[in-house]
Amino acid sequence: MNKTYVHGYDDRENRRLCDQASTLAELLHSDTSYPAGSRVLEAGCGVGAQTVTLAANSPDALFTCVDISEASIFQAGRAVESAGLTNVRFEQADIFNLPFAPDAFDHIFVCFVLEHLPRPVEALNALKNLLKKGGTITVIEGDHGSAYFYPDSEAARRAIQCLVELQRRAGGNAMIGRQLYPLLQQAGFESVRVSPRMVYVDAGKPELVEGFTKKTFTAMTEGIRESAILAGIIEPDAFERGIRDLYRTTEADGVFCYTFFKGVGVK
Numbered sequence: 309m310n311k312t313y314v315h316g317y318d319d320r321e322n323r324r325l326c327d328q329a330s331t332l333a334e335l336l337h338s339d340t341s342y343p344a345g346s347r348v349l350e351a352g353c354g355v356g357a358q359t360v361t362l363a364a365n366s367p368d369a370l371f372t373c374v375d376i377s378e379a380s381i382f383q384a385g386r387a388v389e390s391a392g393l394t395n396v397r398f399e400q401a402d403i404f405n406l407p408f409a410p411d412a413f414d415h416i417f418v419c420f421v422l423e424h425l426p427r428p429v430e431a432l433n434a435l436k437n438l439l440k441k442g443g444t445i446t447v448i449e450g451d452h453g454s455a456y457f458y459p460d461s462e463a464a465r466r467a468i469q470c471l472v473e474l475q476r477r478a479g480g481n482a483m484i485g486r487q488l489y490p491l492l493q494q495a496g497f498e499s500v501r502v503s504p505r506m507v508y509v510d511a512g513k514p515e516l517v518e519g520f521t522k523k524t525f526t527a528m529t530e531g532i533r534e535s536a537i538l539a540g541i542i543e544p545d546a547f548e549r550g551i552r553d554l555y556r557t558t559e560a561d562g563v564f565c566y567t568f569f570k571g572v573g574v575k
Contacts, residue, residue, distance in 0.1 A: 331519030333361045335505050336419075336448055336568060344368035346414040351403050351435055352376075352421030356384025362417060363393045372413070374401040403431050411440045419448040422491070426479035432495035439575045445497060447571045448505075451485030454567035455525070457557040464557075467529050467550025470536035477539070488571035497573025505568040511560045521564045526554045 340362065342348050346369040353359050353373035363371050373396060375381050381398050388396045401407055403421070416435050422428040435445060452472050457464065475482040484491075492500045509516040530551055536542050542550075557564045 331516065331524060332507070332568070335507065336570065337361050337365060340365065340417070340446060342366040342369035342415055346370065347372070347412065348415045348417060349374070349406075349408070349413040349435070349438060350417045350419075351406070351431075352418060353380070353384050353398070354420075355380050356387035358417075358419045359384055359396060360387055360391045360393065363388065363396045364391065367393075367395060369395060369415075371396045372399065372408075373397070374399050374403070374406060376400070376402050404434055406434065406438060408438050410437050412438050414440055414443050416443070416445045418445065420450065422447065423449055423475065423482055423484045424478070424480040428481075428484065428491055429494045432491060432497075436495055436497065436575055441575055443575050445492070445573050445575070447488055447492065447573075448568060449485040449488060450566070450568050451483045453483040454485065454506075454565070456565050457554070458561075458563040459553070459556060461550070461553035461556070463546060463549035464553040465550075466542060467536075467547055467554065470541050470547065471529060471532055473541050474532055474535055474539065485567065485569035488569050492571050492573040495573075497575065500571060500573040502569055502571040505570055507564075507566045507568070509557075509564040511562065517558050520566075521558050522555070525564070525566060526551065526558075529554060 337358070346366070348362075348366070348369050348371045350359055350362060350371060350373040353375045354377075356373070359371065359373050373384060375384065378400050381400050385398050399407070403425070416439055418435070422431065425431050432445070439445060452468055455468055472482040481487075489500055489502045507516065507520055509521050511517065533547055533551075536547060537544050556562060
C-alpha cells in the first residue's frame, strides 16, 4: 500500500474521488481526447474515477491503467465494467518501475498523482521514457493554496493547512499545481503549456455546492481529522471550527473558489 497517500483507501474516500470526478469531468477533461488506435498510459489511476471519463471520451483508443494499490485496481476494474467500457486494461505497478518497454505509448495521462510523490521530476522522466517521440503527456494537479472563500475564516484556512502539512510530512506537495510548468520543463518536455481550471461555486450553482464544496473539498478536509489531531498539528476544537466554517460557505451568501492546473507537454 502507498503510505504517501494521506487520504486513505476506505470506502468514504472512494466515494469522494468518484464525486470529484463526476463533478469536474467537463472542467478537467472536455479537451482531452485521443485518436483511434492510440496507446494511452494512465499512471496512477486509483479507483478509476478519471479512467471512466477518459475511456468514454476516446472509445477507440486503448488504455493501460496502472496503480500501486491492488485494492484500487480492483475498484477501478469494477468501475470500468459498470460503465460498459471495453478499451481499458489494468495492471498493478509502481510508477518508478513500470513494466513497459521504452516508446511503448503514444500518450500518457497523470491526474492527482505528482502531489503525492517526493520525486515528481524523476517520475516524469520515468514516464517520458515510455512515450514515443512526438507523444504527449497530460498532467492535472490541484493546489490547496488556491482555495479562498466567503465568508473568510482563519479557522477554515488552518484546517486546510493541515492537509498541506500532512502531505508535506508524507513527502508530497499539496500545492504542486502552480509548479506544473517548471516541473514539465525540468523533465525535458517541449511545447509545455499550462492552463488554470478554476472551480467557482456560489448558491446559483447548486450542483457545485453539493458536488465540489461539500462532497469533494470539505469531505477531503474532514477525512484527515484524526491524522491531523494525532500528529499534533491542530487542536480538535479548532479543526471542528474550520470544518463548520467551510460548510458555512455553502449557504445562500457563501462563495468557494479553487484552482486546478492542467499541463500538456510533448516528447
